[in-house]
Amino acid sequence: MNSTEPATAKRRGPLGIARNWWILITTGIGIALVITLFSPFASPHPDGLERVAEDKGFIDSGKDPGYKIIPDYTFPGVENERLATILSGIVGVLIVAALGLGLGYLARRTRPAAEPQPPASASPGSGGS
DSSP, rough: TTTSOOOOOBBOOOOGGGGGHHHHHHHHHHHHHHTTTTGGGSSSSHHHHHHHHHHTTTTOOOOOOOSSSGGGGGOOOOOOOHHHHHHHHHHHHHHHHHHHHHHHHHHHSSSSOOOOOOGGSSSSSSSSO
């Protein structure tokens, strides 16, 4: 902070995000990326909805999406299945983080500016004369 900024001004990081939020966001993304290292060790058995669909016999009536970014958690050109799963998880985390940050940035830019608040010492009943 330089001498021309008010003492109450918040320090800002990339995209105009307050420094504490930026630390929280990067920590969350970092944790998500570390968790992807363990993704190859997840259970190979079907989970919730897929298991019910198999048990009730309607698994084959489902339709695939019109597009697949990373089909079946594989990464094109990578022969090692565990490494491909890790890479697809990393790409997925980065895509979701970029979309979330981008949408947050757009939402912040489009909201109306807040009215400036008077300094705390000028508020009624503060005891100052």
